[in-house]
Amino acid sequence: MPLAFADPSDAAIPVDVIESDGVDTVLEALSSEAQAWAKAQDFNGSLGQVLCLPDAKGGIARVLVGYGTAARRARDRFHMGAAVQKLPAGTYDIASGLHGDELEEAALAWLLAGYSYDRYSKPSKPAPxxxxxxxxxxxxxxxxxxxxxxxxxxxxxxxxxxxxxELEEAARALASEHEASINVITGDDLITSNFPMIHTVGRASSRAPRLIDMRWGDTGPQLTLVGKGVCFDTGGLNIKPGSSMGLMKKDMGGAATVLGLAHMIMALDLPLRLRVLIPAVENSIDGSAFRPQDILTSRKGLTVEINNTDAEGRLVLADALTLSDEDDPALVISMATLTGAARVAVGADISPFYTDNDDHADALAKAARKVADPVWRMPFYEPYEAMIEPGIADLDNAPKGGFAGSITAALFLRRFVESPYMHFDIYGWQPTAAPSRPRGGVGMGARAVLEALPEMLKL
Structure with a gap:
């Protein structure tokens, strides 16, 4: 069911958002009964505190939501989402206390707090x-x-x-919704169409690999989004231990994120041409699985020595990135759940990104702060280029040593793109529940990119 605001004609319960140092002023404006109730409940305006003031019939007359201090709020985001979880079903209206960007974030937080994944369970109770x-x-x-x-x-x-x-079906449904065109190359047709590394990574699975190619828009600069669509990653012959395989359903998080971002771009009718490329595979094991020490030839002609079959995401992205370059886009953005090294560096919340364009980096950082979608710039550090050059082939898919894993992966991908390029090494997962972010899959970087696109593409 789509996330939506309530009908404005519905009777709504007013919500007052109150900083800690403004509690006394607000309470003084209430009736003596309401003041007594607030004091009895020890309402002090701390962040996330919720107080429902009763009316004469036992219903809710008004809601007070604590907003704490600016210093405390800076430690997280989507604070209104925490309050929403404490409210009973009903219709509400933010009557006072928030303005500008804070009000926009609160409204988005409220909608996102209404999301739950209930495909295999009973639907959750109606959200406020x-x-x-x-x-x-x-x-x-x-x-x-x-x-x-x-x-x-x-x-x-x-x-x-x-x-x-199924990932293809989701892309087709999105294309149909927005009247976009879509083309999909599947199975052995990847070989004849010169996508050798996508085919190699996916050929051991009983579920055929494919390249999804969606286009939308007729005018404006071209933006190409490339998303890693590894629908499950066993690690291949370098098989993962069970503890590392448990979250591998999220290894298509890059594809999921670019599809979510594509929906935003198309629904908002941004004045650009959009292309979405998703190499969709399952990295599995059978007699045809690719091996450590194999050397693969990419679509671009660069050869790649395989030193770990569990570093497969960069292989499928490489062929897709080569294709992205072939029609001279204004900007290519890849998103991928690519390396554990990125999580060690910045944790689960932050989206590390790479670009050689300082203006793009500045625009993205500014946008990320505005829309509460944290990002952090990482370096295409050229002295590390030698780490991805094994000598026997042009490139190494898994440099030895374990250092700078996110950087070397980004440098590997950059070898396949000549156009202006930005790469995100995301996590795509919320490990513990937080305001407006239940445990599970989560978008990272998409809202920041959306906000930055007008400046990056001069729309």
């Missing part, structure tokens, strides 16, 4: 609904929320129901 605040772009916020929900839904779906074919 919000009347869209007058001073926000409600249509844009709803589009962004539903793009994020699409990303979450795809990542959360287990591999039994989210293989390459």
């Amino acid at each position: 609904r919000l009347v869209a605040p007058e001073d926000v772009d409600a249509g844009r916020i709803a589009i962004i929320a539903n793009g994020e929900a699409l990303t979450r839904e795809l990542i959360n779906t287990p591999p039994s129901d989210m293989g390459p074919a």
Whole structure:
């Protein structure tokens, strides 16, 4: 069910958002009965505190939501989502306390707090609904929320129901919704179409590998999004231990994220031409599985020595990135759950990104702060280029030593792109529940990119 604001004609319960140092002023404006109730409940405006003030009939007359201090709020985001979880079902209206970017973030947080993954369980109880605040772009916020929900839904779906074919179905449904064109190359046709590394990585699975290619828009600069679509990753012959395989349903998180971002771009009708490329595979094991020490020839003609079959994401992305370059896009952005090294470096919350363009980096960092979608620039550090050059082939897919794993993976990908390029090494998973982010799949970097696109592409 789409995430949506409540009908503005519905009777709504007013919500006052109150910083800690403003509690006394707010309480003084209430009735003596309400003041007594607030004091009895020890309402002090701490972050996330919720107080429902009763009316004469035993219903809710008003809701007070604590907003803490600016210093405390800076430690996280989507604070309104925490309050939503404490409210009973009903319709609400943010009556006071928030303005500008904070009000927009609160409205988005409210919608995202309504997301739950219940495909295999009983639907959750109805979520509290919000009347869209007058001073926000409600249509844009709803589009962004539903793009994020699409990303979450795809990542959360287990591999039994989210293989390459099902990922293709999701892309086709999105293309149909927005009247985009779509072409898919499947199985052995990848060989004749010169996508050798996508085919090699996916050929051991009973579920055929494929390259999904979606296009939308007729005018404006071309943006090409490339998403890693490894629907499940056993590690191949370098098989993962069970403890490392448990979250591998999320290894198509890059594909899920670019599809969510594509929904936002198309639904908002941005003045650009969009192309989405997703190499969709399952990295599995049978007699045809590729091996350590194999040397593969990529679409670009560069040869790659395989030193670890569990470093397969960069292989399928390489062929897709080569294709992305062939029609001279203004900007190529890849998103992938690519390396554990990125998580060691920045943790689960932050989206590390790589670009050689300082203006693009500045625009993205500024946008990320505005929309509460944290990113961090990482370096294409050229002295490390030698680490991905094994000597026997042009490139090494898994340099020895274990150092700078995210950087060397990004340098590997950059070898296949000549166009302006930005790469995200995301996690795609919320390990513990947080405001508006239940445990499970989560979008990373998409909202920041969306906000930065007008400046990056001069729209």
